[in-house]
Amino acid sequence: MTRAKLFASLCGLVFLVNLARVVFAPLLDVFIGEFGIGEATAGLIVTLGWVGSAAPRLPTGWILTKVPRHLVVLVSGLVLAVASSIAATATTVEHLMVGAFLMGIASGIYFVSANPLLSELYPDRIGRIIGIHGAASQVAAVIAAPFVALTVLVDWRLSLWAIAVGAAAITVATWIAARTTELPTAGEADRDFVAGALSEWKLIVTALAIVGAASFVWQGLFNFYELYMQSKGLSDWAAGMMLTIIFAAGVPAFYFGGDLADRFPHVPYLLGIVGAFAASLFALTRAEGLLALVVLSAVVGFVIHTLFPAIDTFLLDTLPDSTRGSAYAVFSSTWMLMQALGSSALGSLVERGFAYDAVFASGAAALAAIALVLVVLERAGRLPG
Numbered sequence: 001m002t003r004a005k006l007f008a009s010l011c012g013l014v015f016l017v018n019l020a021r022v023v024f025a026p027l028l029d030v031f032i033g034e035f036g037i038g039e040a041t042a043g044l045i046v047t048l049g050w051v052g053s054a055a056p057r058l059p060t061g062w063i064l065t066k067v068p069r070h071l072v073v074l075v076s077g078l079v080l081a082v083a084s085s086i087a088a089t090a091t092t093v094e095h096l097m098v099g100a101f102l103m104g105i106a107s108g109i110y111f112v113s114a115n116p117l118l119s120e121l122y123p124d125r126i127g128r129i130i131g132i133h134g135a136a137s138q139v140a141a142v143i144a145a146p147f148v149a150l151t152v153l154v155d156w157r158l159s160l161w162a163i164a165v166g167a168a169a170i171t172v173a174t175w176i177a178a179r180t181t182e183l184p185t186a187g188e189a190d191r192d193f194v195a196g197a198l199s200e201w202k203l204i205v206t207a208l209a210i211v212g213a214a215s216f217v218w219q220g221l222f223n224f225y226e227l228y229m230q231s232k233g234l235s236d237w238a239a240g241m242m243l244t245i246i247f248a249a250g251v252p253a254f255y256f257g258g259d260l261a262d263r264f265p266h267v268p269y270l271l272g273i274v275g276a277f278a279a280s281l282f283a284l285t286r287a288e289g290l291l292a293l294v295v296l297s298a299v300v301g302f303v304i305h306t307l308f309p310a311i312d313t314f315l316l317d318t319l320p321d322s323t324r325g326s327a328y329a330v331f332s333s334t335w336m337l338m339q340a341l342g343s344s345a346l347g348s349l350v351e352r353g354f355a356y357d358a359v360f361a362s363g364a365a366a367l368a369a370i371a372l373v374l375v376v377l378e379r380a381g382r383l384p385g
Contacts, residue, residue: 052104061329077171080106084164131258196326219342249301257306
C-alpha cells in the first residue's frame with residue numbers, strides 16, 4: 001500500500017514534468033504578442049525546453065551512483081517548482097528562456113531517476129508500471145492546448161504558476177510517501193558510472209539501433225503534423241484535431257504497450273512495433289479523405305507510443321542492479337539527442353522542395369529496412385537481451 005501511494009505521487013509528478021515540456025508550444029502566439037518577438041525566437045523558447053531535458057541526463061546518471069534515486073526525484077520536483085516560478089515572472093524574453101531551460105532540466109533529472117526507481121519498486125511488473133506512469137505523462141500532452149486556452153482567458157502566466165504550485169505540492173506528497181515506504185536497495189549496487197555504462201555498451205547500442213531511427217522520424221512527424229495535414233487539404237482546425245488524435249491515442253498505448261512488454265520477448269516485440277510504425281506511416285502517406293486520416297492518425301499515434309514503455313521495459317528489466325542507473329542514463333541522453341534532430345532534418349528537406357508524403361514514405365521504407373536487418377540479426381542470435 002505504501003508503494004502504491006509513492007507510485008501515485010510519481011504519476012502526478014510526471015504529469016506536471018511533461019506538461020512543463022509541452023506547455024510552451026501553445027503559448028507561442030502569446031509570447032510573440034507579449035514580448036514583440038518573431039517566430040524564430042519564439043521557437044527557440046520551445047527548443048530550450050527540450051535541450052534542457054537532454055542536458056542533465058548524463059550528470060544525473062553519475063549522481064545516481066552517489067545518491068538514492070528517490071532523493072534525486074524530489075530534487076527534480078523542487079527544480080520544476082522554482083523554474084516554473086521563474087518563467088511565470090518573466091518580464092523579458094531572456095528571462096523566459098532561462099525559465100524554459102530550467103523547466104526542461106527538471107524533466108531530464110526526473111526521467112533518468114524515476115524510471116529506474118519504478119523498475120526497482122515493482123521488479124515483477126516493470127512493463128505495466130512503466131506503461132501506467134507513461135500514460136499519466138501522455139495525458140499532459142493531450143490537455144496542454146486546452147489547459148493553456150483556459151488560463152489565457154485570465155493571464156498566460158497562470159498556466160506556469162499552476163505548474164509551480166502543483167510541483168511544490170506533489171513533491172511534498174512524494175517526500176511523505178517515500179518516508180513511509182520501504183524503498184528498494186537494488187540501486188546501491190550501482191556505484192561506478194563509467195564502468196557500469198561501458199560494461200553494457202552492447203545493450204545500449206542495440207536499444208539505440210532498434211528505436212533511434214523510429215523516434216527520429218516520429219519527432220519530425222509530430223512537430224510538423226499540422227502542416228502535413230494541411231498539405232493534404234485539411235483546414236487549420238481539422239489539422240489541429242489530427243494532432244490531438246495522434247497524442248490522445250498515446251494514452252491507452254502507454255498502458256497496453258507496457259503491459260504487453262511484460263508478456264512478450266523484448267527484442268522481437270520492439271521490432272514488431274517498429275515494423276508496424278513503418279507500415280502505418282506508409283499507409284498514412286497514401287491516405288486521402290477525412291475518415292482515412294482520422295483512422296490512420298489514431299493508428300500511428302497508438303503504435304508509436306507503445307514503443308516508449310517497451311524500450312524502457314527492455315532496458316530496465318535486462319540491466320542488472322549494478323549497472324541499471326548508469327547504463328540507462330547513457331541510453332536516455334543519447335536517445336534524446338538523436339530524436340531531437342528529427343524536426344530540423346525534416347524541416348530542411350521540406351524547405352528544399354520535397355513533399356511531406358515523399359519524405360515520410362522514404363522514412364517508412366528506411367525503418368522497414370532497418371527492422372528487417374535487425375530481425376535477421378535477432379534470429380541469428382546476434383543481438384543481446
